[in-house]
Amino acid sequence: MKGVVLDGYTVTLKDLNWQPVKELVDDLKVYDRTAPDEVIERIGDADFVFINKIKMTKEIYDACPNLKFVGELATGYDNANKAEAEAHKVALCNVPAYATEPVAQHTIALILEITNNVGYYTSAIHDGAWVRSNDFTFIDRPLIRLNGMSLGIIGYGAIGKRVAQLAEAFGMKINIYSRDPEAAIRSDIVTLHCPATPENTGFVNREFFANMKDGAILINTARGALVNEADLAEALRSGKLSAAAVDVVNGEPQRADSPLIGAPNLYMTPHLAWSDKEARQQIIDVTAANLRSFLEGGSLNRIV
Numbered sequence: 001m002k003g004v005v006l007d008g009y010t011v012t013l014k015d016l017n018w019q020p021v022k023e024l025v026d027d028l029k030v031y032d033r034t035a036p037d038e039v040i041e042r043i044g045d046a047d048f049v050f051i052n053k054i055k056m057t058k059e060i061y062d063a064c065p066n067l068k069f070v071g072e073l074a075t076g077y078d079n080a081n082k083a084e085a086e087a088h089k090v091a092l093c094n095v096p097a098y099a100t101e102p103v104a105q106h107t108i109a110l111i112l113e114i115t116n117n118v119g120y121y122t123s124a125i126h127d128g129a130w131v132r133s134n135d136f137t138f139i140d141r142p143l144i145r146l147n148g149m150s151l152g153i154i155g156y157g158a159i160g161k162r163v164a165q166l167a168e169a170f171g172m173k174i175n176i177y178s179r180d181p182e183a184a185i186r187s188d189i190v191t192l193h194c195p196a197t198p199e200n201t202g203f204v205n206r207e208f209f210a211n212m213k214d215g216a217i218l219i220n221t222a223r224g225a226l227v228n229e230a231d232l233a234e235a236l237r238s239g240k241l242s243a244a245a246v247d248v249v250n251g252e253p254q255r256a257d258s259p260l261i262g263a264p265n266l267y268m269t270p271h272l273a274w275s276d277k278e279a280r281q282q283i284i285d286v287t288a289a290n291l292r293s294f295l296e297g298g299s300l301n302r303i304v
Helices: 036-043 058-063 082-087 100-116 118-126 158-169 181-185 206-211 229-238 277-295
Strands: 002-005 027-030 048-051 069-072 091-093 150-154 173-176 189-192 216-220 241-246 266-268
Touching: 036 058, 058 082, 069 277, 082 091, 091 277, 100 118, 100 158, 100 189, 100 216, 100 241, 100 266, 100 277, 150 158, 150 181, 158 173, 173 181, 181 206, 206 229, 229 241, 229 266
Parallel strands: 002 027, 002 048, 048 069, 069 091, 150 173, 150 189, 189 216, 216 241, 241 266
Antiparallel strands: none
16 A cells, blocks of 8 residues: 655644554555645555645546545645545545644734734844943833733634634633624724635725724734735725734745735735644654554544
């Protein structure tokens, strides 16, 4: 039985390996990255393929008739092409809920970076600002207290609930969009934790920002497609939003002409909120468990 990992680098980086999967596959080939025109050749006559962001087209399924199992190395599986997997009688499994803790933690970290300016002050100190200060301290960006502020949470699944728990520890008031949309949108800070769908693509747009509280903060650690980036940049430039922080953008890696580059008071990280070592190990372990279940006739995390 043959298997191939087509884009495994972001899961293992340099500190993990595919041993749990190798124990189930006679011949496992692992590629850090695979270009679209290399996919068919690399799958070849493999029985199992493991993908993270590779798009599985009808052409790929047609050209790889020996394929029996697609392991999605993530929770979202749009790129795996559920319809074609089903049509070709190929099992499709994903890895649910592996990133709840790291994404919730990163969400709070982004909020704290905006309110406490740790990165800004660190840079200023290294540039000598404290040495030049006339006082025992220097304060040119006031800190913001979270206690008593409101947090609107859009998407109240596992991650949204965990963010709520962490925010409540700071004394924040939680407004849940699915229960009270107006209160959530009018919160001091609004954080996104919902999946991207055809229906909600770009729904955080100019109209959405107009309904937000003046000077509010937006956080997005969910999906870049949820936000109209040109409208976000304009909301920051106009001062409608006092700040925003995003870990995801619409089209990754980020395009050189992204309207977010250079936007004022915008904090960015490169889609890494999910990626602590424990989460990446969980991806590998659950992927191996999914394959073992399939080989034994089970349906663990089976989508198709």
